[in-house]
Amino acid sequence: MSKLTIAVLIAAGVMLVPPAQAGDAAAGEALAESCADCHGEDGKGDEDFPAIVGMSEADFTKAMVEYRDGTRADSKQMTKAAKKLSDGEIADLAAYFATLK
Numbered sequence: 001m002s003k004l005t006i007a008v009l010i011a012a013g014v015m016l017v018p019p020a021q022a023g024d025a026a027a028g029e030a031l032a033e034s035c036a037d038c039h040g041e042d043g044k045g046d047e048d049f050p051a052i053v054g055m056s057e058a059d060f061t062k063a064m065v066e067y068r069d070g071t072r073a074d075s076k077q078m079t080k081a082a083k084k085l086s087d088g089e090i091a092d093l094a095a096y097f098a099t100l101k
Contacts, residue, residue, distance in 0.1 A: 022091065027089075
């Protein structure tokens with residue numbers, strides 16, 4: 001394979017990866033009310049629901065997308081909740097929970 005072919009393949013692969021969407025923490029805070037029912041007002045969870053406070057934006061986003069697309073199926077509640085969220089809403093929630101300590 002020539003260097004040009006490899007460069008073209010790499011460039012094509014990069015173009016297939018969607019850009020990460022920057023989240024708005026303030027918008028995420030408003031959306032987080034629905035998360036509070038299970039994860040608590042502070043996102044710290046309890047014995048039945050894991051903490052989401054302080055999760056990195058990447059980890060939060062990955063989990064929510066996996067719930068939404070069905071590749072993570074360990075919680076029917078999370079799958080149902082995630083299916084209602086757009087990419088932008090997930091990014092906003094990720095930004096908000098990443099700010100909490």
